[in-house]
Structures are given as C-alpha cells and as structure tokens.
Amino acid sequence: MPAFEYKALDRQGKQSKGVIEADTARHARSQLRDQQLMPLDIQPVVEKESRTSGGFTLFKRKISVAELALLTRQIATLVAAGLPVEEALKAVGQQCEKDRLASMIMAVRSRVVEGYSLADSMAEFPHIFDDLYRAMVASGEQSGHLDVVLNRLADYTERRQQLKTKMAQAMIYPVVLTTVAIGVIAVLLAAVVPKVVGQFQHMGQELPWTTQLLIASSDFVQHFGLIVIGLIFVLVALFKRLMNNPAYRMKYHTVLLKMPVVGKVSKGLNTARFARTLSILSASSVPLLDGMRIASDVLQNVRVKQAVEEATARVREGTSLGSALANTKLFPAMMLYMISSGEKSGELEQMLERAADNQDREFESNVNIALGVFEPLLVVSMAGVVLFIVLAILQPILALNNMISG
Template identity: 25%
Template sequence: MKFLIKGIKNTELICIYTQAKTPEDAKTNAYDLGITPLEIKEIYTNNIFTQFLPINQQELISNFKQIAMMIEAALPIDEILLHCIASCKQTKIRLMYEDILKNLKIGLSLSEAFKKHNHIIGEMSLSMIQAGQNTGNLSKIFNILAQDMQDYQKDISHFKKKLFYPLIVLLSLILAFGILNAMVIPEFILLFEEMGIELPLNTKILITIGDFFQKWGFLSGCILIGSAILLKYLTKKSKKLNKTFHQIFLKIPIVGNIILYRDLQRSLFALHISQKSGLDIKSSLKNAYDCITNLHIKNIFQQIIFQIEKGSNLTQALHYVNLFDSMTQGLLLAGEQSGNLDTMLQISSLHYKELYTEKIDKFTQYIEPSMTLLIGILVMWFALAILMPMWDMNNITL
C-alpha cells in the first residue's frame, strides 16, 4: 500500500510518499528517515472506474483557494501540491496533483504540468495559470479561478433548485400513470366490453401509450441510450458534426444567449488578464480563444486573430466579425485610443457577465411555470381519460 506522511524533519514541515503494508510500517519508515510523523494517510490507487467519475467541483474550488493562500504565504509549489494531495478526497483530482508534481520534478513549468489536465480544470484555467506564471501573480489568479468556478456552481445549483419540485411532481405523475394503466384501465376495458360501450378517445390514447411502454418500453429505453452514446461518439470523432450542433445550440431561444454571453465573458476576461500580464496581443488573443467552449463562436473568434495578423488593430478586427455588441466595441475603441485597453476589457467582461446572469434568471423564471403548466395539462388529461368513461356509464344508466 501507498501512504502519504506529513511530518517534521529538522524543524521543517515535509510530506513524503512511502510504500508499506500497514500504517505502523509507514510510521517506522518515517522514523528511519528521521521524520517525526504528524499524519499518515493511505493513498488509494487508481481503478478502472476512476476515469468515469465526474469531477467534484467543490473540492477543486477548495483546492484552488488553498493553493492561492499557500502561494501568498510564500510556500514552495511542490510543498503546496503535497498538501493538496493529502487533503484530496476524490481519487481523480488527487491523481492530477500527483502527476503535476511529478512533471514539475522533471523540469516542466506549472502551466505545462497543468496542460495535461485541461479536461479537468478547463481551457480558461489553463490560460489564466499561464498568464499568472508569466507575471508572478499566481495567488491572485487561483483566487479568481476559484471565484469563477464558485459562481458557475451557484448558477447550476440555482437552476437545479428551480427544477427540483416540478421534476418530482412529473415523476410522480409518470408513476401514477403506470399504476393506472396496470391496475385501473384494464378493469374499465373489461367493463365497457361487457356493456358494449366504446371507450372515449382520451382513454384509448392512454391505453395505447401504456401498451406501447409495456411491450416496447425496455427496448425503447435501450435504443434512446444507445443513440445518445452513438451521437456523443460521432460528435467527438467529427469536428464538423460537433460544430453543427454547437451552431444549433446558439439558435435556441434564451439558451443560445446564455452560451454566447458566457463564452464572450470568459474570453474578454482572459484577454484582460493576459494584457494586464504584459503579453502581446497575439498571445492574449490565443488565451482568449482557448477559453471559448462553443465551436461556432471559436471559429468566428479565429477570424479576429486572422485580422490582427493581417495588420488590423483590435477594434477593426472586432468590427469585422460583428461578434460583440456596439457598447463593447465602443469601450475597446476608447481603451485602444487612451492606452487603457486592459481596463476596458475588464469592464466589457463585467458587462457580459451581467447579461449572462440576466439570461440565466430569465430562463429559470420561464422553466418553472412551463413545467407547472405541463404537469397541469397531464393531470387534466389523466383525469379526463379516467372520468369520461364513468360519465358515459352514468348516461347509459339514466
């Protein structure tokens, strides 16, 4: 087994790894090395399921805050990473820090070591770490990244909270539908057949849907899951297909604007940090480009880089692609003319952040009543499908 030992050697706090059969053997190894152990923690090795686990964003946020504070306290980066490894609960994140530490020891820079794990931290974080490394302002960068991830998680949490109650009610209705179709509707069918009465259309539709799911429900579910997996595989393999889907997403009302505003906010913020760090405009634009997640927006942004390479200034390049609104273009023009481009980039980033937050709030305002309306329609349909046959029976009896 592998253990992480935190201890004191020559009045200094150090962390080391050791192989041992038990914690007691690990403690013995520590004493043999002249270390007084303070904490011994078993490190669980990777397994086949680790790569499929979702990233614990809260743990990543805590780690980034921890890194920022330790850099501020002037601790060496290898010691900081050892502290992160010791505090990590999720194996996937711990393995990331272990790999980063290993790459630092062979001479890679911090941004190069993080680059191998951009699928975990994201392109924006990678670009920002590189900018912070160039300016020696890593503490501030990690704080900014932690805050950005925290804001994003709050948006997701707010969205889930809005959907929780309607989804629970909807699932309850589906369960009720299954019970009705399995226990109540068959009795109606037998009764109506005996009396020679034709079932109402609503009841027939309910029965047809129920029969379909009884006979083909499992197969339909397998086909849907298989289709989703196939589609995900095809979009990974085909950049053209993936780009088409990304373009379609941008055309969806409200959702498209949410994607657009978030990408523009992130790209402008990365551009602001890069310019403030003293990077040239081409390198800054490359960092901003890497922060964009939507492939269609990425393709348009690439034209900005192309225009800059042809000799245009930033304002001319932005005007050429018509991606940003007139307010942003005006701010950046003023920034270029006054020499305060980084400040104007920050203001523009905040402008798009406000637009993004506004659209998120608008979307959640619409989705909750829409779900409630859908549930009301389903309840009415179920009620009519059950009650209409009873009314027909009463009419015949009278």
C-alpha cells in the same frame, strides 16, 4: 530532485503512504529503510499522473476548482511573504490533507528545484493547470509580480467556482420537477390508468376519443416503456459519439446558437468566458494575440471558438480587436462598444474587465429568464396531462350515468 509516491509498512505492519524526494527510486527505497519503513511500491509522481490522465480512464486524478483556488491562494501568500518558490511549494505540499494533492505539488517543486520555471513545471500536469493558468504564471514570473498574478488567478478560479455553484443551484429545481413529472405520468399510465379505464372497454358502446387515446397510451407504456428507456440511452450514446466528430459538433453548436432561448444562454456563456479570460490575461501582461488564442481554447462552443480564431487572424493582420470581434456577429453590441472605446483610450485592460462583468451579469439574467420560462411551462404541461387523464376517465363515467338515468 524528482518526487516519488510510496507505500510502505512500518515496524507494526501498518501501511503508510506519502511523497518523498530522491534522485532515483533506489535512493527513495534507501531513505524509507532509514526511516524504519519497508517499501512496497514506489512510482515517480509525474509518470503516475501522466499514465492516469492520458487516454480514456474512468477516474482521472483531477482536482476541484475550489482546491485549485486554495492552492493558488496559499502559494501566492507565501511568495508575497518573500519565500522562494520552491520553499513555498514545499510548505503548501506539507499542509495538503489529500495525498494526491501533496504528490502533485511536490512533483512541481522537484522540477523547480531542477531549474525549470514554475510555469514549465506545471506543464507536467496539463489536466490540472490549463493553458490559461500556465500563461498567467509565466507572465508573472517574467514581470516579477508572481504573487499578484497568483492572487488574480485565485480570484478567477473562485469566481468560476461561484458561477458553477449558482448554475447547479439554479438547475436543481427544474431537474427535480422534470423527473417527478415524468415519473408521475409514467406511473399513472402504467399502473393506475389500466385498472380504472380497462373496465370501460366492456361497456358495449363506443368510447370517447380521449379515453381511446388514453388506453392506447397506457398500452404503449406497458409494452414498450422499457424499450423506449433503452432507446433513449442508445440515442444519448450515439449523440456523444457524433460529438466526437468535429463536423457534427460544429453543426450542432451552430444550430444551438440559433435556438430561441438556449442559443442566447449558450452565446452569453461563451462570450462572458472569453471576455473574462482575455481581461485576466491582459491584466497579467500577456500579449493580445496569445491572450486571444488562450481565451479561445477555454470556450465550449466550437462555432464561437472558430469565430474567435478568425478574429485572432484579423487582429494579427492589423485589424482592431473591436472590429475583428464585430465581424463574427456573435458578440453583443455593448461589449464591442466597450472594447472599441478601450482601444481608443488606451485602457483596454480596464474596459475588458468591465465588459466581462457586464457579460457575467447578462449571462445570469439570461439563465434566470430561461428558467423562469421553463418552470411555468413544465408545470402547465404536467397539469394539462393530468387534466387530460382525468377527463378521459370521467367522460365514460358521465356517459354511463346518462344512460342509466335515461
């Protein structure tokens, strides 16, 4: 039975909205009238979601990783308690505080009631339940251990949320420091320096090169500062447009991997994500080739994704997973060793999980090292700029004092 989102008025004229299950929109209106409600708007949930998520929209009806983890954990708990899937979905949908979450859950339930599997029902919302999520749910349904797989999915989504939170917290200080540094220097050049240094131009003698450079920089900021800011926005928009081109995106991601510090962090992020995703899928009894295909889809770097796809083709031809990944020359030696030993010992699932844990630790270490290098460099650079400004101001003053004393 399909689910419909509705807006209606009660007897007091107060507007209410929610989700209702009905065979058709007319049936939904009839049910609302039976509840003493005057229907204003009724739309099928799936149709509304697909229209909102398709194409370019300013606001997509997505949910946060934390919300997805909570929903997954709730469904897993109810399924483990012996409730049928449709009843578990109904209970979770009724407990949701946000209307859009309740609408989505009830729409999935309506598909399950119609006879579709849970994974196929979730396919109606690909912007919420990605390929990895649906593949694991499908394997859980086929193996009869849906509750175990859902709990594993909840752990995975929670771990991903923790990683994002750590990254955000780690980036707060560098971003704030960079913004303040640029702002202070811009204010000094645009407002303070002209008032202090401008009088030196009337001294009738040649100014030191530092003062001349400072005056030129100040004039440039005053006359072209806004133009430079506008140019930066144009370059950012142009960059995003170029990234929509597969060829340019491939070149950029390839160069990114070769950069000294950023490349190591990017490579660590993608290899860690691949190892974690493949370990989760392997533990959920997803075939290796399907797992590699799905794991490649969650990678952000196009060059790494292409390498994994090439490795998948080699595995399909009979090459071992460790050898196929080694040919890409992108995965760390320790990870390759652990995967190869897991294949030989028949414990690939456990070794993939250990490799994923090791890659996560290495990635966090690389991020900390990168930030540890960036922050002192930024402080030293800002101090150098301020020192240059101070020297450029003091040199003419000292020269004037020497002239007076002479």
